[in-house]
Amino acid sequence: MQDIFSLSLNALGIMLEDAGFQKFRAKQIYHWLYVRYVEDFEAMDNLPKDLKTYLNQTFTSTSAQICKEEKSCDGSVKYLFQTQDNLSYEAVFLKMKDDKFTLCLSSQVGCKVGCSFCLTAKGGFMRNLSAGEIVYQVLAIKKQQGIPHNKAINIVYMGMGEPLDNLENVTKAIKILAELDGLSISTRRQTISTSGIAPKIKKLGALNLGVQLAISLHAVDDKLRTELMPINKAYNIQAIIDEVVQFPIDNRKRVMFEYLMIDGLNDGLDSAKKLVVLLNKLKAKVNLIYFNPHEGSIYKRPSAEKMEAFREFLLKKGLLCTIRESKGLDISAACGQLRERAITQDEDTQHDNKQKEIQWAY
Numbered sequence: 001m002q003d004i005f006s007l008s009l010n011a012l013g014i015m016l017e018d019a020g021f022q023k024f025r026a027k028q029i030y031h032w033l034y035v036r037y038v039e040d041f042e043a044m045d046n047l048p049k050d051l052k053t054y055l056n057q058t059f060t061s062t063s064a065q066i067c068k069e070e071k072s073c074d075g076s077v078k079y080l081f082q083t084q085d086n087l088s089y090e091a092v093f094l095k096m097k098d099d100k101f102t103l104c105l106s107s108q109v110g111c112k113v114g115c116s117f118c119l120t121a122k123g124g125f126m127r128n129l130s131a132g133e134i135v136y137q138v139l140a141i142k143k144q145q146g147i148p149h150n151k152a153i154n155i156v157y158m159g160m161g162e163p164l165d166n167l168e169n170v171t172k173a174i175k176i177l178a179e180l181d182g183l184s185i186s187t188r189r190q191t192i193s194t195s196g197i198a199p200k201i202k203k204l205g206a207l208n209l210g211v212q213l214a215i216s217l218h219a220v221d222d223k224l225r226t227e228l229m230p231i232n233k234a235y236n237i238q239a240i241i242d243e244v245v246q247f248p249i250d251n252r253k254r255v256m257f258e259y260l261m262i263d264g265l266n267d268g269l270d271s272a273k274k275l276v277v278l279l280n281k282l283k284a285k286v287n288l289i290y291f292n293p294h295e296g297s298i299y300k301r302p303s304a305e306k307m308e309a310f311r312e313f314l315l316k317k318g319l320l321c322t323i324r325e326s327k328g329l330d331i332s333a334a335c336g337q338l339r340e341r342a343i344t345q346d347e348d349t350q351h352d353n354k355q356k357e358i359q360w361a362y
């Protein structure tokens, strides 16, 4: 059975034609799935019976399911998805200022990059998500939250995984999400966040999809960055900047540099000064992120004063800078944390041993 959510409108149309149906039926199916949120082929009542039979025999719409959710008092909700092969990944629904909605999506189960501050990294890497498993996060959350089909939402690939390490499926998902007859989420509303795999940034740029780019920088010198993000040994800060300079972006847009603030490590004004020099010639904006502590992490969250002083310094030097709203802190905001909790709880129930160390399900 093929996952219906992994198919672009065109690919679905071709499959239907090959099976002897008319191509325009693909648009009707897309409309049912992504505009009316109907996944059951039998309920698609403008389709002929033989087409419904074909769809039932050929496609599945249940390649992933929501298996757990946690609501934060600020309105954000974290969803845990389960795949058919029993793996889990998570997505977060965020209510932003001005009643805007952002969905934070995963691209992989686990991650190979191995950043020292990241909980997803601790579990290692399991597998890439398929395009359908990526797309389904959006559909399932829109449905669950009762979000009208035409409400504009933003997508950020900032959940579990390194999107550029799964470039093929992620670009496929981006295009499916952008399909005008479907979810219609413009590529300009979709942001890929990367740890900085330089050659893949080049590849993404060459695809000219119109997506926004965010770079997880987190340090201003290679020594500290390598400590935090071992991938820096392969692609250092300068190598990343060189690719960002080449990356095609909309004239009115800027590349976002995410900077994880860790208490006493990279949160001083000396770092702020170096950051200004580094980003001087780029069309950049900086997003400061509070380190979100998790069990076993050696790093600490910085004070609000430190964050504010850092931001003030950048602004004074003419560098756009925002502080990421600490959404969903009470439900563990950073990637990997809901999943980890679910696994730990399951094992606690199974073994009735609350003292034991966290076991990873990979």
Ligand code: SAH
Residues within 6 Å of the ligand: 117, 118, 119, 157, 158, 159, 160, 161, 162, 163, 193, 194, 195, 215, 216, 258, 260, 289, 290, 291, 292, 293, 294, 334, 335
């Ligand atoms: N792999 C990609 C996208 C997923 S990570 C990347 O690294 O950019 C998304 C963001 O969550 C990254 O900026 C990452 O640095 C951040 N993050 C990871 N662990 C965190 C933590 N404990 N506290 C706050 N942010 C964290």
Ligand code: SF4
Residues within 6 Å of the ligand: 111, 112, 113, 114, 115, 118, 119, 120, 121, 159, 160, 161, 162, 194, 195, 216, 335
């Ligand atoms: Fe992977 Fe991003 Fe976590 Fe680093 S921060 S381990 S790249 S998910």
